[in-house]
Amino acid sequence: xxxxxxxxxxxxxxxxxxxxxxxxxxxxxxxxxxxxxxxxxxxxxxxxxxxxxxxxxxxxxxxxxxxxxxxxxxxxxxxxxxxxxxxxxxxxxxxxxxxxxxxxxxxxxxxxxxxxxxxxxxxxxxxxxxxxxxxxxxxxxxxxxxxxxxxxxxxxxxxxxxxxxxxxxxxxxxxxxxxxxxxxxxxxxxxxxxxxxxxxxxxxxxxxxxxxxxxxxxxxxxxxxxxxxxxxxxxxxxxxxxxxxxxxxxxxxxxxxxxxxxxxxxxxxxxxxxxxxxxxxxxxxxxxxxxxxxxxxxxxxxxxxxxxxxxxxxxxxxxxxxxxxxxxxxxxxxxxxxxxxxxxxxxxxxxxxxxxxxxxxxxxxxxxxxxxxxxxxxxxxxxxxxxxxxxxxxxxxxxxxxxxxxxxxxxxxxxxxxxxxxxxxxxxxxxxxxxxxxxxxxxxxxxxxxxxxxxxxxxxxxxxxxxxxxxxxxxxxxxxxxxxxxxxxxxxxxxxxxxxxxxxxxxxxxxxxxxxxxxxxxxxxxxxxxxxxxxxxxxxxxxxxxxxxxxxxxxxxxxxxxxxxxxxxxxxxxxxxxxxxxxxxxxxxxxxxxxxxxxxxxxxxxxxxxxxxxxxxxxxx
Numbered sequence: 001x002x003x004x005x006x007x008x009x010x011x012x013x014x015x016x017x018x019x020x021x022x023x024x025x026x027x028x029x030x031x032x033x034x035x036x037x038x039x040x041x042x043x044x045x046x047x048x049x050x051x052x053x054x055x056x057x058x059x060x061x062x063x064x065x066x067x068x069x070x071x072x073x074x075x076x077x078x079x080x081x082x083x084x085x086x087x088x089x090x091x092x093x094x095x096x097x098x099x100x101x102x103x104x105x106x107x108x109x110x111x112x113x114x115x116x117x118x119x120x121x122x123x124x125x126x127x128x129x130x131x132x133x134x135x136x137x138x139x140x141x142x143x144x145x146x147x148x149x150x151x152x153x154x155x156x157x158x159x160x161x162x163x164x165x166x167x168x169x170x171x172x173x174x175x176x177x178x179x180x181x182x183x184x185x186x187x188x189x190x191x192x193x194x195x196x197x198x199x200x201x202x203x204x205x206x207x208x209x210x211x212x213x214x215x216x217x218x219x220x221x222x223x224x225x226x227x228x229x230x231x232x233x234x235x236x237x238x239x240x241x242x243x244x245x246x247x248x249x250x251x252x253x254x255x256x257x258x259x260x261x262x263x264x265x266x267x268x269x270x271x272x273x274x275x276x277x278x279x280x281x282x283x284x285x286x287x288x289x290x291x292x293x294x295x296x297x298x299x300x301x302x303x304x305x306x307x308x309x310x311x312x313x314x315x316x317x318x319x320x321x322x323x324x325x326x327x328x329x330x331x332x333x334x335x336x337x338x339x340x341x342x343x344x345x346x347x348x349x350x351x352x353x354x355x356x357x358x359x360x361x362x363x364x365x366x367x368x369x370x371x372x373x374x375x376x377x378x379x380x381x382x383x384x385x386x387x388x389x390x391x392x393x394x395x396x397x398x399x400x401x402x403x404x405x406x407x408x409x410x411x412x413x414x415x416x417x418x419x420x421x422x423x424x425x426x427x428x429x430x431x432x433x434x435x436x437x438x439x440x441x442x443x444x445x446x447x448x449x450x451x452x453x454x455x456x457x458x459x460x461x462x463x464x465x466x467x468x469x470x471x472x473x474x475x476x477x478x479x480x481x482x483x484x485x486x487x488x489x490x491x492x493x494x495x496x497x498x499x500x501x502x503x504x505x506x507x508x509x510x511x512x513x514x515x516x517x518x519x520x521x522x523x524x525x526x527x528x529x530x531x532x533x534x535x536x537x538x539x540x541x542x543x544x545x546x547x548x549x550x551x552x553x554x555x556x557x558x559x560x561x562x563x564x565x566x567x568x569x570x571x572x573x574x575x576x577x578x579x580x581x582x583x584x585x586x587x588x589x590x591x592x593x594x595x596x597x598x599x600x601x602x603x604x605x606x607x608x609x610x611x612x613x614x615x616x617x618x619x620x621x
Contacts (some may be wrong), residue, residue, distance in 0.1 A: 055168025110157030271330025379569035415589035459532030463544030
């Protein structure tokens with residue numbers, strides 16, 4: 001095996017994440033990274049050309065030194081030596097200019113690829129169904145978007161082109177050494193088996209430690225994200241010590257992985273450097289003898305060039321050793337990014353899915369109406385036909401549900417925790433698809449409708465309200481971005497909460513803080529109510545929506561809600577009697593089945609499951 005092959009990246013084939021011994025590099029991932037450079041082909045090809053030029057220039061400088069020594073200097077031609085020095089200086093300037101432009105274009109190309117990857121990953125996350133976010137830790141998602149994509153950047157900017165440069169310089173140096181003296185080149189080849197054995201020993205170890213370090217980094221990010229989100233619970237139960245211990249164990253594991261990687265690298269790189277020193281020592285012995293005794297056509301200039309060329313050769317070899325560690329890390333990050341991009345969605349809209357006709361607009365489109373608070377919005381008819389649903393195969397949470405909500409009707413869903421109330425509203429919003437059975441919206445099966453079109457005609461207020469960083473006005477406008485300030489105020493006035501929002505420190509311009517932490521729970525919920533009603537929805541879902549609103553505020557809201565819910569098809573999950581009593585239809589759920597249905601007074605008269613729940617609600621209030 002030649003020394004170039006021995007010094008290169010091993011040629012074993014790709015790895016899988018679960019492999020017992022990860023192989024060196026996955027060329028499929030490398031090719032896929034390169035496909036992301038296609039939009040920037042001109043810049044990429046320019047970098048290739050500059051890399052080739054740079055790889056030639058360094059050995060050419062060693063050749064120029066040898067030519068000046070063997071020619072003008074050996075012949076006593078001072079003027080020729082000056083011209084030779086001037087030529088060498090010009091070559092050096094050209095080399096540095098090539099370095100400048102190659103470096104700048106590499107950084108620009110890396111940023112462009114990362115820019116596109118971030119967009120692709122974010123768009124993929126936007127397409128993922130809610131089930132993905134329920135099963136995947138936030139830290140792992142953040143790790144893909146931040147840490148792993150940055151690893152890809154390093155791969156594009158540094159590893160790929162620097163590796164080509166190092167290989168090119170090694171090839172150029174080897175060619176010149178062979179040209180100058182084949183005997184000394186054979187001495188170099190004798191070091192090849194040592195380099196090959198060193199790479200064979202260390203590359204798998206470096207691969208294992210690099211992947212372990214990348215994985216433990218992802219776990220650290222996940223732990224921090226989870227801890228920050230749950231800080232109220234941690235402090236509320238005084239569990240800071242346990243949280244510290246758990247994070248400390250993750251830090252210890254990550255440190256062990258990094259130290260293990262550092263130990264392997266600290267052995268690997270000095271051994272590569274030792275190989276160059278062994279060759280230089282052999283060069284002094286063999287080359288010195290040849291120059292003194294005229295053996296094998298040795299010349300002083302050629303011998304001096306040989307001292308420059310092996311330095312360039314082994315320096316490039318050492319760079320490849322450094323780059324190999326970075327390459328493994330970049331490949332591991334790219335692998336995880338592409339795994340996310342390649343994830344098959346649990347379900348998607350059918351290829352020929354249609355928009356749900358929107359009677360709020362003149363042309364049946366799903367764009368926002370002119371006024372978000374105009375009474376008389378036509379609700380949608382919602383029908384469940386033998387609907388069953390399971391979040392996980394074999395664990396049904398809804399069983400053969402059948403009911404119809406007429407347009408403009410309010411349906412209350414009641415039952416103990418885990419009875420399936422939230423699952424029903426998730427299905428209506430097409431966050432999930434039913435495992436079996438049909439859900440019809442205005443007579444159209446939900447699978448034949450585009451989810452975006454359906455949800456553009458819905459308003460949703462959940463128990464766990466969510467506000468984005470920004471002002472109160474910006475958060476309300478999320479329901480209809482094109483709404484004017486007057487329309488936002490009108491929506492708040494229709495809920496009888498305009499004065500409450502205007503009483504905030506800066507009124508509608510008040511900054512809500514991250515996740516709305518600068519506001520009370522009730523204030524956040526009022527903003528969510530206003531946001532939903534600004535969208536003028538045909539279907540309104542209230543999932544424990546008034547649980548964070550105090551009784552006095554709720555009483556103010558109730559009249560407005562009655563007026564606004566009157567013409568909309570509404571699904572209300574609630575434990576408060578004031579909301580349940582006014583429903584046109586109440587569905588009583590138990591273990592995913594409808595055990596009773598009907599209006600409030602009729603269900604009370606039966607003295608069944610609803611009567612028992614009602615008594616519990618009454619006692620709670």
